Amino acid sequence: MARRPCPECWRRRSPTPDDVLPSGQIVLTIRAALARIGRPLPAFDLALRRYWEANHPGEPLEEYLRRGGLGSRFGQAMPQQMQSALADVAQALMLPGTIGSVVGQVTGALVGALRERRQTVRALAGCARLADLLEAEPDLHALSFYPHLLAWELARLPEGKRVVPVVLLDTFEDIDDRTRRDLERLIQRAVWLLPNAFWVITGRSRLQWADPALQGQLDYTGPAAWPGLVHTALPAARTSAQPGTARQVLIGDFSPEDCDDYLARRLTRGGQPLISEPVRQVITARSHGLPLYLDLSVARFLELSRSGRTPQPSDFDHDFPALVARTLTDLTPDERHVLRSVSLLDAFDVPLATRAASLAHEGPALRLTERPFVREDSFGLWPFHLHGLIRSAVRNADDTTDDRWSERDWQQAAQRAFTTLGDQHRNAPGPVGLEVLRPACGGARDPRGRYVSVAYTATLPALVPPTAGDDATAARWWPLDAPPDLAFDHADILTAAAGFAFPEPAEGGD
Numbered sequence: 001m002a003r004r005p006c007p008e009c010w011r012r013r014s015p016t017p018d019d020v021l022p023s024g025q026i027v028l029t030i031r032a033a034l035a036r037i038g039r040p041l042p043a044f045d046l047a048l049r050r051y052w053e054a055n056h057p058g059e060p061l062e063e064y065l066r067r068g069g070l071g072s073r074f075g076q077a078m079p080q081q082m083q084s085a086l087a088d089v090a091q092a093l094m095l096p097g098t099i100g101s102v103v104g105q106v107t108g109a110l111v112g113a114l115r116e117r118r119q120t121v122r123a124l125a126g127c128a129r130l131a132d133l134l135e136a137e138p139d140l141h142a143l144s145f146y147p148h149l150l151a152w153e154l155a156r157l158p159e160g161k162r163v164v165p166v167v168l169l170d171t172f173e174d175i176d177d178r179t180r181r182d183l184e185r186l187i188q189r190a191v192w193l194l195p196n197a198f199w200v201i202t203g204r205s206r207l208q209w210a211d212p213a214l215q216g217q218l219d220y221t222g223p224a225a226w227p228g229l230v231h232t233a234l235p236a237a238r239t240s241a242q243p244g245t246a247r248q249v250l251i252g253d254f255s256p257e258d259c260d261d262y263l264a265r266r267l268t269r270g271g272q273p274l275i276s277e278p279v280r281q282v283i284t285a286r287s288h289g290l291p292l293y294l295d296l297s298v299a300r301f302l303e304l305s306r307s308g309r310t311p312q313p314s315d316f317d318h319d320f321p322a323l324v325a326r327t328l329t330d331l332t333p334d335e336r337h338v339l340r341s342v343s344l345l346d347a348f349d350v351p352l353a354t355r356a357a358s359l360a361h362e363g364p365a366l367r368l369t370e371r372p373f374v375r376e377d378s379f380g381l382w383p384f385h386l387h388g389l390i391r392s393a394v395r396n397a398d399d400t401t402d403d404r405w406s407e408r409d410w411q412q413a414a415q416r417a418f419t420t421l422g423d424q425h426r427n428a429p430g431p432v433g434l435e436v437l438r439p440a441c442g443g444a445r446d447p448r449g450r451y452v453s454v455a456y457t458a459t460l461p462a463l464v465p466p467t468a469g470d471d472a473t474a475a476r477w478w479p480l481d482a483p484p485d486l487a488f489d490h491a492d493i494l495t496a497a498a499g500f501a502f503p504e505p506a507e508g509g510d
Contacts, residue, residue, distance in 0.1 A: 253289030
């Protein structure tokens with residue numbers, strides 16, 4: 001696995017021949033890691049030795065590897081393998097009087113001999129570009145093409161030695177801004193020329209390599225070159241629900257550039273953004289890169305536009321809870337009831353949401369599920385869910401609507417949700433012995449906010465090793481009479497479960 005160093009130092013000054021830029025560091029690190037396969041990579045090793053001696057005269061490669069930590073991570077096998085490869089090639093080319101010196105220096109005579117008699121060296125047969133790369137000026141530009149030699153070497157490894165290097169490029173947004181792409185161009189070239197490695201590129205900005213507009217700034221652009229990175233008309237703020245359809249996966253938050261890009265192309269007319277630049281700037285600043293905030297802002301922009309108003313920057317100059325509170329005012333009264341009800345639940349379906357909100361028809365719940373802040377998992381028992389931030393904000397929002405809920409309203413919604421869950425459980429197949437115990441829905445049961453939990457009891461034929469899930473880091477069985485310290489009202493729930501499973505015998509009974 002190869003990591004690149006932070007490139008800030010390369011922005012402060014111009015690189016000198018003695019520097020190894022991050023693009024070269026990537027190549028060196030991959031080669032050092034491949035030393036573990038225990039065999040020379042002669043085509044690449046010849047080119048690397050020539051580059052090194054031209055740009056780092058008097059500095060042994062071994063010393064650089066040691067100073068950079070690569071020697072301790074991957075051992076000293078790489079320099080030894082390189083020397084072995086050079087000696088073998090010189091001997092095979094029958095260069096009298098140069099075998100000893102070739103180990104320490106790639107000479108012009110060797111380059112010429114490779115051009116004329118390459119086929120006599122079995123290890124280099126088939127590497128058509130090797131002589132061209134050896135004859136090229138051994139500068140950073142030439143080094144950026146050496147991954148082609150690594151790819152050729154990897155492709156010809158015998159069956160038992162084949163490997164796939166995993167290369168992680170972290171914080172890729174630090175490579176360059178979106179106006180100067182010189183370093184990005186060199187790194188992209190390495191990715192393109194080494195297709196038999198597995199590249200993982202992470203950063204706060206979306207990779208734009210499939211955008212045809214970058215032709216001339218980068219070597220390889222457009223959808224034909226990078227079909228998995230296709231620059232769609234709308235950059236996705238959510239991971240695609242279709243597995244295998246995208247090679248870019250959103251893990252964290254957007255960069256400011258991607259926030260503005262998303263907002264500019266989320267709503268368009270005639271190819272022009274509907275959300276003005278001043279409004280986009282305010283939303284971007286307030287969002288802190290959170291895609292959910294962007295989705296809510298777009299929804300609010302649409303509601304304001306439909307009401308006949310022209311959205312202004314001040315309409316979005318709010319933090320996340322305030323934005324959720326204003327989103328509530330944009331919903332119909334029935335939709336607000338549904339949203340408050342499902343904010344008590346980790347997940348829900350339309351019938352559960354409808355009954356929890358005490359509505360006679362499912363239309364409001366269906367409309368709510370079409371809102372951008374409702375996520376859907378088609379494989380879930382209850383397919384819809386709200387982001388935790390929205391659930392918390394809805395429960396704690398300073399609701400200024402005329403139909404805001406009282407404490408009793410929240411309790412009744414929780415009881416309706418519990419009753420509906422019980423009905424759904426009784427009408428669906430489940431594990432043998434699984435019983436609904438009771439809901440836990442007191443307003444003060446959890447200091448983090450208002451939550452509803454439903455407790456179940458189950459009878460098992462044997463103790464099955466438990467598996468930790470959600471936010472738990474570990475799981476184990478405990479004796480009923482010696483439980484660990486429990487949070488919130490969990491001790492009361494456990495007591496109720498014990499009484500349910502092992503009821504006291506009736507007075508006068510056996």
